Amino acid sequence: MDKALRAAAQEYMVRYGGDVFPNLFKSAKGTIVIDDTGREILDFTSGQMCATIGHNHPAIINAVNEASKKAFHMFSGMIPEVVAQLAAKVATEWMPPSLTKSIFINTGSESNEVALRMAKMYTSGYEILAVGGSWHGVTGVASSVSFASDRKGYGVPPAGVFVLPEPNMYRPYIPELGSEQSALKSLEIGLKMFDMASTGRGAAIIIEPIISAGGVLIPPKSYMQALRKAADDRGMLLIYDEAQTAFGRIGKRTASDLFGIVPDIMTLSKTMGGGLPLAAVVTTPKIEQDIYEKGFSFYTSHVSDPLLATVGLAVLDTIKNESLIDKANVTGAYLRNKLLELQNKYDCIGDIRGEGLLFGVELVQDRKTRLAHHKLGELTTKKCFELGLSMNIRRRPERGSVWRIAPPLTVSNQEIERAIAILDKALEVSLKAI
Template sequence: MEQMTKKETIALRDKHIGKSCQLFFRQDPLKIMRAKAQYMYDEKGDAYLDCINNVAHVGHCHPAVVEAGCRQMSILNTNNRFLHDNIVLCAQRIINTMPDKLSVCYFVNSGSEANDLALRLAQIHTGNRQVITLEHAYHGHLTSLIDISHYKFNLPGGPPQKDYVHVASCPDTYRGKYRDSDYAKEELSKLYSDEILTICQNVSSEKGEKICAFIAESLLSCGGQIIPPDNYMKNVYDHVRQNGGVCIADEVQVGFGRLGKHWWGFQMHDVIPDIVTMGKPMGNGHPIAAVVTTEEIAESFRRTGVEYFNTYGGNPVSCAIANAVFDTIEKENLREHALVVGEYLFDSCQILAKKHACIGDVRGVGLFLGIEMVKDRDLRTPDKATASYVLKRMREEHILVSADGPECNVIKIKPPMVFTKENVDEVVSTLDRVLKELRDSQQKSSNVKSTEVPSKEPRTRKSLKEDRIKSI
């Protein structure tokens, strides 16, 4: 079939795709035709360095992953009601990375399905329905998950908060309710986790009920790349369990070794969840996800007598791909790579922050990093305009980053795991130049009303490499 022009693609999309399905860079969306490792290519063949696609966990179109999927698809693809090696081997691979008590797998198609099933397991096992979630949290697009995702239901036009959903403050020690500028480090985890205890007590006294579940990402992505303070998760898990609930760790964004030191984000907090959910990175872009839980919770689910069946969850092709992802992480030492490159990325961004007052905070672990843009460092006033400008200019320089957080002022960097130190140099030097041009423009005119300045002519990737700034 003859390739459509970009204009034709946009016209057909406008005609047939729901308007709620939004694109990156809406004013001038990218048309991506192919990708390899940490690079994506548009219809003109221009390369873009991908700093946001944690879905392509081991790199876009990794040959070993592609080959495993093609080979299995040429032999058999069917549902998981037939006995097959791939699903049990995949379950074994996952379980081998988990604490001993987490030993039972359920396979699904997406992180959203995984979190929905996790809630169902929690409700059946505890017999309760009260759920505790975090401010700015996002757990998926299913109705059950929109109901517990403050990131969604708090929007204008969003559904009203359900009476069984209780929202605790996001444990953001930089610009949250309790800040490291106001409290000692050891106080912060208690202040934030005490909110969970208060919710548990209120549920008991006002509703006469116990808690069903506490659900949280191990590190909060949509909340602005938030790393909870030390002992926060330990305290929260204790409070929830003492009040009848189970603890769900959402690892869709940060699992599978992205943090470097650990396979899973919850291990960073020295806790053991009752249920773990995973998704995106598991199939390197192929739709496969999973829920891992204890034998006790799985037995509660079995005793209902209601069969759990997912037509495509755990099919032979999906599991062959997931197994290839595990193989690739191990053979290419990608966890160690994420640790080394992640530390280099963090240190480089810290140096950059010393040069630019608009960078209020740099935080991250492994290849999961956030750069908070502010108008005033002392007041920590969020600067969405500068973040938006950075996104636009970096795209013009063929580097793709995104922004999130409640004020959309946190630049997110969570690239494929094959990201290199050379890639870090390119990102940081380009960001340095972009912020300098913005600062210079603002200094030239004290009456400037917008942080946006006219964009320079974008350069090719070749010229970017030839002219990389080495000043950092």
């Protein structure tokens, strides 16, 4: 371990929030990250939910080499051949038939800025509805429609942002109605409130089809259908933020496939670049034509960069070549069973939910009251890291204490067994310590 480097990180870096480890990190490969003590840690968050094909996959390394022989970057008005290739692949192999027009940018936040600008220009409206617990990014409008956390202290958000009650099947807002009916009734009330407040200039409804930062909440299909209808009834566009759900993570091409509902705009990011900053926004030819005629612009330094498009093509091809969508389902079922075995052993595991290889595991003080067990969440996450497993905990007083588990789709059964053994030990030790 290089003490001077640890000290440099302390002295020279801005602390940017989130759960930051005391260690520094050296490298990553497949499901493993290696810290500055040389310790191997299982990465069950796929980096920041991006490295679905595993860290430093040979296909990504080849793609970077290939781009180095051609170009990393160009004038933003020059469309590199490889970007045209990626646009065609996304449209013809990954999207529902109506979504064919793409723009390629860098981050998830940026993708949602693009989508919301598109929606505002297309509808001539400005009002945006988002759901509780959402996370769409940290930039201007994306952060204003994010309700999971981090809203305080940054001044006045743009006018016209409204929040709808999110569907929480484990902790419904109206328990007497049962989970699904509660979700639908809460949405109905939320829309009524919006209609009262609206100036009549609605632009978009935006949702993560699986509300990840909000605790891996999976809406019922009827909620998604009701949102589609709510948007249509009001002349608003429906935007799916598929930063985490697209390209195999949930055992489907997209969450649009999972729910059988097609949004007007889809934003793609994390899972598209396999760890490099590639994002995209995909919409219909009708919307694209309309905003083009109105002068739509999102002209950034790194729009259509060839390096990232080359990597994106490699990521999408790897998902196909290695059958990673099927693997997400098969390995996901294996992991789910292992988690269910843990749930049989520990009363504090209240709920296990997920699709493919994206899971939320809810820790409770007791299964009846479903009161969140924040202390246990904190202790077990810490203990897991000590024992060699990195996992994310979502902690909000009003939402619960949820482990978010999302290993690369390439994870092996042996790695899952190792992770489960660590979770088991961490629970045992932490429960004794409380």
